[in-house]
Amino acid sequence: MIDKTLLEELSTLVPNELIKVDEPLKKYTYTKTGGHADLYISPNRYEEVSTVMKFARKYDVPVTFLGNGSNIIIRDGGIRGIVLSLLNLTDVQIKGEQITAGSGAAIIDVSRTARDHHLTGLEFACGIPGSIGGAVYMNAGAYGGEVKDCIAHAKVVNEEGDILTLTKEELELDYRTSSIQSQHLVILEATFCLERGDIADIQAKMDDLTQRREEKQPLEYPSCGSVFRRPPGHFAGQLIQQAGLQGHRIGGVEVSTKHAGFIVNVDNGTATDYEEIIAYVQKTVRDHAGVELQPEVRIIGEQATD
Template identity: 70%
Template structure:
């Protein structure tokens, strides 16, 4: 099926205003890098998402889901097929000690809404830049807390468009992994179960974590957040620092001089620059300390053709 035929088919069940053709994806990533998507769709209902998935599945069209683009690198060749944006699903609803939110909601906003309703348990997320869907996908965590501690259940779809409701204890959440990853599910909605707390204490904790984050992290530059997982018995940033790699630059991308665990876009860097510097860091750390650094950031899409 060629792109013209795909476009015609999409307009039979999606308004044209929700369809963008050859859309530059660097507009949607924190690194400000990434090539074009053949089709970039912004569905506004779960039914529309299911219809897109069913259409793609039946016609063997590649399908990619994109949250807020905070912990991902999209290659410079872009993404073939269909990219679905989930940012429209950003509602946040509080009901007693539960907060239900769309997968496109920023986890920071959810933590703030919890605070405003005197609910404790999501303070750790006050500085995590990802979406709710991404946070569940990788069991996001910081400063001793993680999604695993407070998730109640999610609604997700599989690669055929079928909807599933999965309890928190069945998500197999572990360090930066989940059943959502392993079964290629797409989170549409998540509900967190929290506890009543004192708003002043909650705010104090959030202020402390925010200050610690601002002190340590290079927030002044575009980046993809923490690039590497924590190796057993080590800290990735410490290994990279001890390897003398802070400030090392390839193209417009460099290892942050403020926090070695971050790689920042300082001068119109590309996704290729990111890939090359990540591989270089992994190689040097392996050579110097015999430790393999595994990526936390996802890298997707196609490389530019020569």
């Protein structure tokens, strides 16, 4: 836990109403799992993010960043130190053919805003249940499009609390990776370069992608999205299906019968259930097909203690 004296000092640096003590994180994850955070802070301004980072560095307090929790599993033991939520950073601005969105804005909403302004290039994101920050962090993509196809630059904060702007090249976006991960940066906003398009054509493409997603993905249950990265030369879901794992359950979570690449929370599952079934799927696919599945979902936090 955070020392009381440090908490009092922090309360003088950022508004006290932004700070929550011993906050349950299952409220903020798509899997509806996760333990408590020592401190949960939701800044409203970029400067507040910078202030928290400087405070944490000064007193050696660990900081974990959290977007909308769509592609993450937080262990049942929770997270020590500060969890910095970016969900309040949701401002979206249009300037010509560029759209700039705060880290906490839902990328689905941003794709719709682009459509409303007759801008094409973000249609692929119309069904991605993540924030702008999370999408840039992992170079999110779907149906042939990904963030690196249209991003121009991003504003970030480093561990020293400095606010920087990184170009597309400096972001080093690749399949589900970016320099944000390796350099431990936090994204404040991202700017995308789009093109003028016909709103009817844009909507038609979004409708098609939405229909395909609804037909194939188990949206009726809590999940963390696609669990595994695509192995070279294979599809993770197909390998899992061929291994006979659809419907396999551990605790309250199971491999989806609708799409084998998803693991869904069907009955008050825990993060421990998720970790155990992920490990079981990896072992079974390895034994069956000789392929090593690598998780795409982030797994963070501490194991629960008895």
